[in-house]
Amino acid sequence: MEQLQTKQEIAQTSIPQVQQLSKEQSLPPQRKLPEKIYRSRIEGIAPLICKDSINLEPNPILVRTVPYQWTFDEQAGDSIVVVPAGGTVSRVMTNDYAGPVMVKYLMGLATNQNLLINILDNQYGSYMMNQPIYYGTIIGTGNFPFELSDYLFVTRSQILRYDLTDLSLAPNTVRLVNDSFRLYFPAEETLFNRLSEANKISRNYFYTTDQQVTLVVSAAIQSFFITFINVADFMWNRTTFISDGAFRARIVNVATGITYTNGWIHSSMFGGNAQNYKDFEAMFICRGSQLRIDFVNLSLLPNRVFLTLTGMNYYYDRRSQV
Numbered sequence: 001m002e003q004l005q006t007k008q009e010i011a012q013t014s015i016p017q018v019q020q021l022s023k024e025q026s027l028p029p030q031r032k033l034p035e036k037i038y039r040s041r042i043e044g045i046a047p048l049i050c051k052d053s054i055n056l057e058p059n060p061i062l063v064r065t066v067p068y069q070w071t072f073d074e075q076a077g078d079s080i081v082v083v084p085a086g087g088t089v090s091r092v093m094t095n096d097y098a099g100p101v102m103v104k105y106l107m108g109l110a111t112n113q114n115l116l117i118n119i120l121d122n123q124y125g126s127y128m129m130n131q132p133i134y135y136g137t138i139i140g141t142g143n144f145p146f147e148l149s150d151y152l153f154v155t156r157s158q159i160l161r162y163d164l165t166d167l168s169l170a171p172n173t174v175r176l177v178n179d180s181f182r183l184y185f186p187a188e189e190t191l192f193n194r195l196s197e198a199n200k201i202s203r204n205y206f207y208t209t210d211q212q213v214t215l216v217v218s219a220a221i222q223s224f225f226i227t228f229i230n231v232a233d234f235m236w237n238r239t240t241f242i243s244d245g246a247f248r249a250r251i252v253n254v255a256t257g258i259t260y261t262n263g264w265i266h267s268s269m270f271g272g273n274a275q276n277y278k279d280f281e282a283m284f285i286c287r288g289s290q291l292r293i294d295f296v297n298l299s300l301l302p303n304r305v306f307l308t309l310t311g312m313n314y315y316y317d318r319r320s321q322v
Contacts, residue, residue: 045059045061045062046059047059047062060185061183061185064183064184064185065181065182065183065184066181066182066184067179067180067181067182068101068180068181068182069177069178069179069180070093070095070101070103070177070178070180071093071175071176071177071178072091072092072093072162072176073091073092073093073094078175079175080173080174080175081164081173081174081175081176082171082172082173082174083115083164083165083166083171083172083173083174084166084171085166085168085169085170085171085172086166086167086169087165087166088163088164088165088166089163089164090161090162090163090164091161091162091164092159092160092161092162093159093160093162093178094159095154095155095156095157095158095159096156096157097156097157098156098182098184099156099182099183099184099185099186100153100154100155100156100182100183101153101154101178101180101181101182101183102151102152102153102154102180102181102182102183103148103151103152103154103178103179103180104147104148104151104152104179104180104181105140105145105146105147105148105178105179105180106138106139106140106145106146106148106176106178106179106274107139107140107141107142107145107146107176107177107179108135108139108140108141108174108175108176108177109141109142109174109175110135110139110172110173110174110175111168111170111171111172111173111174112166112168112170112172113135113136113242114135114166114167114168114172115134115135115164115165115166115167115168115172115174116132116133116134116135116164116165116167117132117133117134117135117138117139117162117163117164117165118131118132118133118162118163118165119160119161119162119163120160120161120162120163121152121160121203122158122159122160122161123154123155123158124203128203128204128205128206129205129206129207129208130206130207130208130210130226130227130228130229131208131209131210132163132165132208133206133208133306133308134208134242134306134308135274136242136273136274136306137208137240137241137242137273137274137306137307137308138206138240138274138308138310139176139274140274140275141275142177144274144275144276145179146274146275146277148204148310149204149235149237149238149282149310149311149312150202150204150312152178152203152204160178162176201314201315201316202235202312202313202314202315203312203313203315204311204312204313205232205234205311205312205313206308206309206310206311207226207228207234207236207308207309207311208226208306208307208308208309209224209225209226209293209307210224210225210226210227211224211225212304213293213295213304213305213306213307214302214303214304214305215247215295215296215297215299215302215303215304215305216297216302217297217299217300217301217302218297219296219297220296221294221295221296222294222295222296222297223292223293223294223295224292224293224295225254225290225291225292225293226290226291226293226307226309227289227290228285228286228287228288228289228290228291229287229288229313230287230288231287231315232287232313232314232315233284233285233286233287233313233314233318234284234285234287234309234311234312234313234314235282235283235284235285235311235312235313235314236282236283236284236285236309236310236311237279237280237281237282237283237310237311238271238272238277238278238279238280238309238310238311239270239271239272239277239307239308239309239310240271240272240273240274240277240307240308240310241267241270241271241273241305241306241307241308242273242305242306243267243303243304243305243306244299244301244302244303244304244305245297245298245299245300245301245303246266246267246268246298246299246303247266247267247295247296247297247298247299247303247305248264248265248266248267248295248296248298249264249265249267249270249293249294249295249296250263250264250265250293250294251291251292251293251294252291252292252294253285253289253290253291253292254289254290254291254292255286255289255290256289264296266298267298271307282311287318293307
């Protein structure tokens with residue numbers, strides 16, 4: 001496959017310039033790819049490539065790439081799932097052999113968002129979260145989808161399994177869609193051959209508290225913890241939560257003593273939800289670390305807080321690092 005030009009290089013090189021360069025037996029300089037590329041976005045691929053020294057043509061990669069909405073394997077006409085009151089249901093999204101899928105957004109519709117979700121990444125053989133995550137902290141809507149920290153690359157013949165647990169104590173009808181794009185060509189052997197190892201190194205991941213946070217009615221500080229797994233470092237770039245009432249909070253890294261605030265932060269400023277959030281400059285949290293989240297309940301009732309940290313897990317053998 002011909003080496004791709006960047007959009008900027010295409011924009012700066014007109015057709016006459018290409019013709020002139022061909023007379024000099026020279027072509028516009030190509031961007032040299034580094035030896036290791038850990039992530040890649042489809043937006044970085046040029047829409048046009050050089051067919052020869054004079055002519056351009058549409059990039060065949062983009063011709064064979066389409067927007068793709070990926071939902072549950074057919075169950076009931078439009079792939080809905082009914083979770084019984086207080087029960088748990090598992091459903092899968094299966095990718096066939098037509099081509100890999102790259103998931104960018106999570107979106108859905110539920111009768112009641114009082115729901116836990118756990119996603120099994122069959123390709124990697126593990127869950128994408130340390131504990132089941134509250135629906136409203138990671139599942140957006142069609143108008144306001146929840147953006148993953150980076151594309152989730154799902155190869156051909158792989159599945160994602162969703163375990164859904166109702167907390168509303170009433171039957172809960174759920175529709176989920178992964179807004180993606182699909183590559184109808186052997187992407188693993190062409191475009192993404194240089195990403196094969198990178199895809200194993202970094203995967204989307206979510207953390208929540210080790211135990212469910214339910215704040216009692218009290219002015220006292222109530223502390224909960226998030227413990228990071230021992231096999232991956234975590235790149236954290238977003239905080240979302242859903243709570244029953246107001247609270248104030250602060251976060252401390254137990255191992256380093258580093259604080260993430262200079263004081264107490266009111267829940268109205270603490271983070272967003274799956275439909276309304278902001279990203280911050282990503283920070284690394286080393287494997288095996290632990291964060292302590294101190295809460296003070298500002299509600300006159302018991303107060304559940306469902307907290308989610310969104311980011312990427314980086315799996316590599318640190319023993320070989322100098």
